[in-house]
Amino acid sequence: MAQLLRRIEGATLEQGQFWYSGRFFTMDITFLLNGESVSLRDVAPTVTLLDWLREERGLTGTKEGCNEGDCGACTVMVADVEGAKALNACILFLPQLHGKAVRTVEGLSGPDGGLHPVQSAMVDHHGSQCGFCTPGFVVSMAVAHLNGDTAHDDALAGNLCRCTGYAPIIRAAQAAEQAPVPDWLEPAKGFRMPQQPAPLDMAPDSADALADALLRTPDATLIAGATDVGLWVTKGLRDLGPVLFLGRCTDLQQIEETEDGLRIGAAVTMDRMLLAMRDRHPSYAEMIRRYGSAQVRAAATIGGNVANGSPIGDNPPALIALDARLHLRCGQDRRVMAIEDFFIAYGQQDRAPGEFVEAITIPVQKDRLRVYKLSKRFDQDISAVCGAFSITVEDDIVTAARIAFGGMAGIPKRASHVERALVGKPWSDATLASTQDAWEEDFAPMTDMRASAGYRLDSARNMLRRYFLEDRGEAVSVLEVTP
Amino acid sequence: MSVSKPLPHDAARLHVTGAARYVDDIPTPARCLHLAFGLSQVAAGRIKSIDLEAVRHAPGVVGVWEANDLPSDCDCSPSAHDEPMLSGKTIHYFGQPVFLVAATSYLAARKAVKAAEILFETRDAILTIDDALAAESRFEDGPRVWSKGDAGEAIDTAPHRIEGEIEMGGQEHFYLEGQTALAIPQEGGDILVHASTQHPTEIQHKVAHALHLPMHGVRVETRRMGGGFGGKESQGNALAIACAVVAAKTGRPAKMRYDRDDDFMITGKRHDFRIAYRAGFDAEGRVLGVEFVQYARCGWAQDLSLPVADRAMLHADNAYHLPAIRIESHRLRTNTQSATAFRGFGGPQGMLGIERVMDHVAHHLGTDPLAVRRANYYAAAQDVDAGGGPAPRSAQPNAPRDISGPKKDADSTTRGASPTVSQMPGAPQPDRVRAPQHQTTPYGQAVTDFILHAMTDRLERDADYTKRRETIAAWNAQSPVLKRGIALTPVKFGISFTLTHLNQAGALVHVYQDGSIAMNHGGTEMGQGLFQKVAQVAASRFGLSPEAIRITATDTAKVPNTSATAASSGSDLNGMAVKAACDTIRDRMAEHLARLYQTEPGTVRFADGHVHVGDAVLSFGEAATLCYEGRVSLSSTGFYKTPGLQWDRIKGRGRPFFYFAYGAACTEVVVDSLTGEYRILRADILHDCGTSLNPALDIGQIEGGYVQGVGWVTTEELVWDSEGRLRTHAPSTYKIPACSDRPDVFHVALWDGANREDTIYRSKAVGEPPFMLGISALMALSDAISAHGSRYPDLHAPATPERVLSAIQRVRDGD
Numbered sequence A: 001m002a003q004l005l006r007r008i009e010g011a012t013l014e015q016g017q018f019w020y021s022g023r024f025f026t027m028d029i030t031f032l033l034n035g036e037s038v039s040l041r042d043v044a045p046t047v048t049l050l051d052w053l054r055e056e057r058g059l060t061g062t063k064e065g066c067n068e069g070d071c072g073a074c075t076v077m078v079a080d081v082e083g084a085k086a087l088n089a090c091i092l093f094l095p096q097l098h099g100k101a102v103r104t105v106e107g108l109s110g111p112d113g114g115l116h117p118v119q120s121a122m123v124d125h126h127g128s129q130c131g132f133c134t135p136g137f138v139v140s141m142a143v144a145h146l147n148g149d150t151a152h153d154d155a156l157a158g159n160l161c162r163c164t165g166y167a168p169i170i171r172a173a174q175a176a177e178q179a180p181v182p183d184w185l186e187p188a189k190g191f192r193m194p195q196q197p198a199p200l201d202m203a204p205d206s207a208d209a210l211a212d213a214l215l216r217t218p219d220a221t222l223i224a225g226a227t228d229v230g231l232w233v234t235k236g237l238r239d240l241g242p243v244l245f246l247g248r249c250t251d252l253q254q255i256e257e258t259e260d261g262l263r264i265g266a267a268v269t270m271d272r273m274l275l276a277m278r279d280r281h282p283s284y285a286e287m288i289r290r291y292g293s294a295q296v297r298a299a300a301t302i303g304g305n306v307a308n309g310s311p312i313g314d315n316p317p318a319l320i321a322l323d324a325r326l327h328l329r330c331g332q333d334r335r336v337m338a339i340e341d342f343f344i345a346y347g348q349q350d351r352a353p354g355e356f357v358e359a360i361t362i363p364v365q366k367d368r369l370r371v372y373k374l375s376k377r378f379d380q381d382i383s384a385v386c387g388a389f390s391i392t393v394e395d396d397i398v399t400a401a402r403i404a405f406g407g408m409a410g411i412p413k414r415a416s417h418v419e420r421a422l423v424g425k426p427w428s429d430a431t432l433a434s435t436q437d438a439w440e441e442d443f444a445p446m447t448d449m450r451a452s453a454g455y456r457l458d459s460a461r462n463m464l465r466r467y468f469l470e471d472r473g474e475a476v477s478v479l480e481v482t483p
Numbered sequence B: 001m002s003v004s005k006p007l008p009h010d011a012a013r014l015h016v017t018g019a020a021r022y023v024d025d026i027p028t029p030a031r032c033l034h035l036a037f038g039l040s041q042v043a044a045g046r047i048k049s050i051d052l053e054a055v056r057h058a059p060g061v062v063g064v065w066e067a068n069d070l071p072s073d074c075d076c077s078p079s080a081h082d083e084p085m086l087s088g089k090t091i092h093y094f095g096q097p098v099f100l101v102a103a104t105s106y107l108a109a110r111k112a113v114k115a116a117e118i119l120f121e122t123r124d125a126i127l128t129i130d131d132a133l134a135a136e137s138r139f140e141d142g143p144r145v146w147s148k149g150d151a152g153e154a155i156d157t158a159p160h161r162i163e164g165e166i167e168m169g170g171q172e173h174f175y176l177e178g179q180t181a182l183a184i185p186q187e188g189g190d191i192l193v194h195a196s197t198q199h200p201t202e203i204q205h206k207v208a209h210a211l212h213l214p215m216h217g218v219r220v221e222t223r224r225m226g227g228g229f230g231g232k233e234s235q236g237n238a239l240a241i242a243c244a245v246v247a248a249k250t251g252r253p254a255k256m257r258y259d260r261d262d263d264f265m266i267t268g269k270r271h272d273f274r275i276a277y278r279a280g281f282d283a284e285g286r287v288l289g290v291e292f293v294q295y296a297r298c299g300w301a302q303d304l305s306l307p308v309a310d311r312a313m314l315h316a317d318n319a320y321h322l323p324a325i326r327i328e329s330h331r332l333r334t335n336t337q338s339a340t341a342f343r344g345f346g347g348p349q350g351m352l353g354i355e356r357v358m359d360h361v362a363h364h365l366g367t368d369p370l371a372v373r374r375a376n377y378y379a380a381a382q383d384v385d386a387g388g389g390p391a392p393r394s395a396q397p398n399a400p401r402d403i404s405g406p407k408k409d410a411d412s413t414t415r416g417a418s419p420t421v422s423q424m425p426g427a428p429q430p431d432r433v434r435a436p437q438h439q440t441t442p443y444g445q446a447v448t449d450f451i452l453h454a455m456t457d458r459l460e461r462d463a464d465y466t467k468r469r470e471t472i473a474a475w476n477a478q479s480p481v482l483k484r485g486i487a488l489t490p491v492k493f494g495i496s497f498t499l500t501h502l503n504q505a506g507a508l509v510h511v512y513q514d515g516s517i518a519m520n521h522g523g524t525e526m527g528q529g530l531f532q533k534v535a536q537v538a539a540s541r542f543g544l545s546p547e548a549i550r551i552t553a554t555d556t557a558k559v560p561n562t563s564a565t566a567a568s569s570g571s572d573l574n575g576m577a578v579k580a581a582c583d584t585i586r587d588r589m590a591e592h593l594a595r596l597y598q599t600e601p602g603t604v605r606f607a608d609g610h611v612h613v614g615d616a617v618l619s620f621g622e623a624a625t626l627c628y629e630g631r632v633s634l635s636s637t638g639f640y641k642t643p644g645l646q647w648d649r650i651k652g653r654g655r656p657f658f659y660f661a662y663g664a665a666c667t668e669v670v671v672d673s674l675t676g677e678y679r680i681l682r683a684d685i686l687h688d689c690g691t692s693l694n695p696a697l698d699i700g701q702i703e704g705g706y707v708q709g710v711g712w713v714t715t716e717e718l719v720w721d722s723e724g725r726l727r728t729h730a731p732s733t734y735k736i737p738a739c740s741d742r743p744d745v746f747h748v749a750l751w752d753g754a755n756r757e758d759t760i761y762r763s764k765a766v767g768e769p770p771f772m773l774g775i776s777a778l779m780a781l782s783d784a785i786s787a788h789g790s791r792y793p794d795l796h797a798p799a800t801p802e803r804v805l806s807a808i809q810r811v812r813d814g815d
């Protein structure tokens, strides 16, 4: 690890201190590991929990299957006062654990070696073959079990198994549903929760402190859920230089009803976003159900998804269709813009140095939103096309239309020609047909490994048709057909 | 008896607690070096200049090697000696290892690699099947051709004809544990290698060759793999050799583990195929003649491509008696990863060819594809009631029946012969099937054990196929956007290595004086449950429960000259070898104890954890102690070779397989015609494991094999760009089935019947055959798409939503 230290830009002063851009940062991370308190003063901020567990602690139960958040072999349980979540240790940096409790597969069995109910169910139901995916599954299952979550397909969408075909794992998960949470994992009993930890300079604990720190270190990389940034390190092998973690800014994690609508803090994770959308915009919530996996949704933030400016992020199209506003902040200066104006061109956003995303507001509206996420695989797959539609129809005439797509251009983009071709027209087959050419005026998508340009255009067009048919009550989703 | 019990995997408890050790979990030895390869960034050409100075000076780097710095060519090939570990000046594919770095940490080695400055001089790469055909780039001098009868004539004179083509993509193994090896120098220049491999002996052989050591100087140990699927039959050689070479050069332990993206970029995958076909048939859909041209994209090196392509030819008939057939097989050499073994080993590709023909024939005639399949089935085996009654279950080995040895083979069906006598499939009459002449495969092996009539009948009933087909048709008629489809397809898979001498295995069994037993054999454990099955065999031989048996890591120092754990042969071969070893010890014990107790050795019984000798009942431990004190050897090797095999791969004649394993699957899907998205609603499977050694483990293989097979034909798409760079090189872009992709309703049942051949406890191999049950999903998609119009969908694999949508558009435009 000493070697990792040296690679950080700037010199090491004394144990636990870094010098970044003219300023000291202290580094004293404390968390609980399988019930034992751990304090780290000499690790670089971008060491992943997975590498640390395996290489420094010799806890090799947690496996590496991909090192990019896609397979779940590295799943660990991370708890704080909000509760327990499953997270991918391969894209989780140690400072993100500050003040939390981590449990690895080694910490699931009882002190006397007794198996956790999901572990014994996995043995009884033949849920492991090669066993390499198994620790990750067992941890995901234990988290779901602790939280009383029985939507197993959703809880396990981020755990890949190449051997079993999943059926025995689901049987095991079902069999363990009724078993009581073992003593040693009951928060009230054995499962120790961390104490309020000391402040950590690179992880400010309020938006004000963040704004300050970012003004002083405008070149710092902001790290929220690290579901993008993690890969820059594990796959891109990049040295990030100064970093600032957002995870402790509790005021950025609030969801509030305001006069302008629903205000969502930038650091709100996708799992909480799903809950917020469930009643307001159920189709948005259904899209989020397929966004990444439980592990990814528990880490990824809405701010990160917007700020990264990706043309294939799934939130921006939905937010554009909902006419959301983006709140940016630099020091004490704030500005607000229509979210689609944030995306200027591929890789270029309207964000100045020292500025960060503080919140997003979604105006109160009657729900007309449908979001269609199209990918090769339903779960844990980046969209080839993500279409969001909000079309208002009064007396069979389209009175308003907001349509936006991901995957169709270099940025998340509105289908303005299509919108124009709809507004003022009867809500009919003929009007749909008349939009045919508008699509090509709006979009010239590219061909890549996810989809061809032709397929992207065809399916985008057909999504409008799907919206129309769905509006008429026709069955259009294979996910709703039962055997 | 402990065989046939549904016991959990022997390591299940270790798996669920994270205590099961894989190679990378072995505590890293002191001073261990970590290795990484630098990879080529072009698909074909030469290295113009290479500057590795920055790599050498990167933090933590201890050594950097190019091809000409190595002690030998360090060949990694399992066949043709055409795979130097490092490229040298000539580049054959995008991702080929060019240089090797050793550093003090894994991350340091990976980072150092990025500092290399290499200038490549590119030439036009041969990437596709068409490129290779145009350039005459192939292995072997020309296509292999096998035939039976005059297929051309039969097709031309048939009442009906179809022709077409199906493309089927390759498949990445995506073993959850990536390739890994660790080499530790020993005294006197010897090397110990821990490798995640299906083939320890080959690693031993290749490492010995690279270091100019005799094989006894290299010991290879493999406790378990985190999945193999064929991807660890030859693809681990490079890592093991690299580690051994660095260990030998530096005297330090060396470990290598591919990052997942590197694993995708470097290692071989399933061969993608194009199969062109032409078939002639009668009004019932009975195929009178069929021609296949199989094009296999083999990648840059030969690896196992020849036997893979052979096996594709060997499964061009699947379950169907084809009176006249011609199969032409092209093994094309391209500038891509060297395609390799993958569960089914060419069988799936060959089988998909004929299943496509069956589907196309049925579409042409407007009949139920299942009726066409049945009409073409081989005649039923002699003593099976075609009405669905299973063969009697028997754990007692019967005397093996003699089937076609060379003599019989020579006088069995010849080229032009058309066994019209058995052309009434679907309802075989007992007197007819008792006829002395068996139907033969295109390669002349008599099919004596065909049980698919009865299996199909039962599955059709259990899955309620006929009624559901009607329901689906009615549902589709009122559903313009969503359409359902259903298909029931069979599998007949040949069991044995087609390279006959590989069908052998050894074992080593020790009984200790306290009665505990240690067992070792040449098979490797990759999740299939081989160790548990074989332990159950050993326990049964001694009348013990399996806990009495300690299963130890596969070790080339204990059992030499092993074959790869492949071709589904693991428990067939190793089970028999272990049985032989156990029986030797048991007989020695019985003899000694009988002498002690003055009774006949034949009356000594090993049962229920005890040894019954005359009137005395000893615990097994007591018996072992007595034998030890009586100076009886309590250790034995065991050996087995599969009988009756004989095969000429050039002519394509003989008996390559000991027996066939059978299965059938019925899959229902629903398809969205707006986007091409689809889901599997239900799958019903009936599969033949003979008398199962362990039904729970066998069902696990079937469920897992089916889902993996479905992945191959649906979402698992490998995309190379025009530069020859694999674009789907991580799970973010390469999509194996996830949890919710398994069928909503998933029924798996075992066919209750013993193997007719004298295999271990009359069981059948189960590793590969269930993979091909997944083909039913592709056929069900084709069925659903057909509901949109009258044209044949011509659906290729993998049928991604994009391909499904374009097939729907084709079917509609055809109207």
Ligand SMILES: Cc1cc2nc3c(=O)[nH]c(=O)nc-3n(C[C@H](O)[C@H](O)[C@H](O)COP(=O)(O)OP(=O)(O)OC[C@H]3O[C@@H](n4cnc5c(N)ncnc54)[C@H](O)[C@@H]3O)c2cc1C
Binding pocket: A068, A069, A070, A221, A222, A223, A224, A225, A226, A227, A228, A229, A230, A246, A266, A267, A290, A291, A292, A293, A296, A299, A300, A301, A302, A303, A304, A305, A306, A307, A308, A310, A312, A313, A314, A315, A355, A356, A357, A358, A380, A381, A382, A383
């Ligand atoms: C396995 C996996 C599956 C995924 N699936 C999906 C999917 O289905 N759909 C999808 O859209 N995405 C998906 N992603 C991508 C990723 O999860 C999202 O883009 C995510 O929302 C990023 O959020 P984060 O908090 O993790 O961002 P981080 O990785 O922490 O940061 C991303 C970027 O945003 C910046 N940033 C973060 N917060 C702020 C802020 N408040 N102000 C300014 N800049 C900020 C960071 O500096 C960085 O540049 C997936 C990723 C993985 C690894």
Ligand code: FES
Binding pocket: A063, A064, A065, A066, A067, A068, A069, A070, A071, A072, A073, A074, A075, A088, A089, A090, A091
């Ligand atoms: S290792 Fe695959 S998700 Fe972390």
Ligand code: FES
Binding pocket: A127, A128, A129, A130, A131, A132, A133, A134, A160, A161, A162, A163, A164, B176, B226, B227, B527
């Ligand atoms: S048991 Fe092998 S990957 Fe799941």
